[in-house]
Amino acid sequence: MESVFEIIAEPNRRAILSLLVSSQQSVGEIERKLRMPQPTVSKHLRVLREAGFVESTVDAQRRLYQLKPEPFQEVHAWLAQFRRFWSGYLDALERHLDRMDQSTPNKKKTREKTTRPNRGRDQGETR
Amino acid sequence: MESVFEIIAEPNRRAILSLLVSSQQSVGEIERKLRMPQPTVSKHLRVLREAGFVESTVDAQRRLYQLKPEPFQEVHAWLAQFRRFWSGYLDALERHLDRMDQSTPNKKKTREKTTRPNRGRDQGETR
């Protein structure tokens, strides 16, 4: 279970991730909302946690799980190399923004920090 | 092997897909470039073909494989729901463009046609 792709290959895990989009959830909440046996939930959460998709905070006996961004970025980075094929849309958008960046050096400097840790493009090598 | 996620969970298949980004390739070319036994290549190509990731055209005894866009869009659509977390970047871009659309009704009408078949957003349901 090394790659992020193997992690998200499992339907129940994808369901859990989707559920966590709205807000953090306890194991019990996930269990009920997804109608999944508790050990199953815990096991998938463990996998997700070890892969960096989620992290848990302790609330008494409960564990609250919430999403973490990195692995999604990794998937996105891999997907990026195929963009030219199917989209052209996001490509255009990114090029557009890049141009914006140059023309208006710092209007919303948010982007500078938040969005591009390594390099403007997120083509990034996956491995 | 139903979902697109299971398809791309396999490293060799991802390698093949990445290889096909540059241009279409014959089975033999893939075999050599990836140093993979031919039956392995053929079998993975079969999986990829049946999942709609690639299609083959006949060139005498050779089969030339090339990428198809749909499954990638599906992955992208799934990934979209998590954007708010990790990026904010693309989200910002899209919002920005949306605003652009409204303010300048048709400056580059390219986007109108090319980029948004269904609706501005591509959040799209996956299944």
Add this chain to the structure above:
DNA sequence: CACGTATATGCTCATTAGAGTATACACAGT
């Protein structure tokens, strides 16, 4: 038509992942 090349398929084997069940561990309240 025989042969070589290119690709696909069939079969077996080993590994692995996920489900299910039981159980252990942790904390809270009484």
Add this chain to the structure above:
DNA sequence: ACTGTGTATACTCTAATGAGCATATACGTG
């Protein structure tokens, strides 16, 4: 301290997947 709730883990079983090898099929060429 005891009990109940919430969560994690251990163990077994089964199914599915990918590798490896052999072989079949298709096509082009002499």
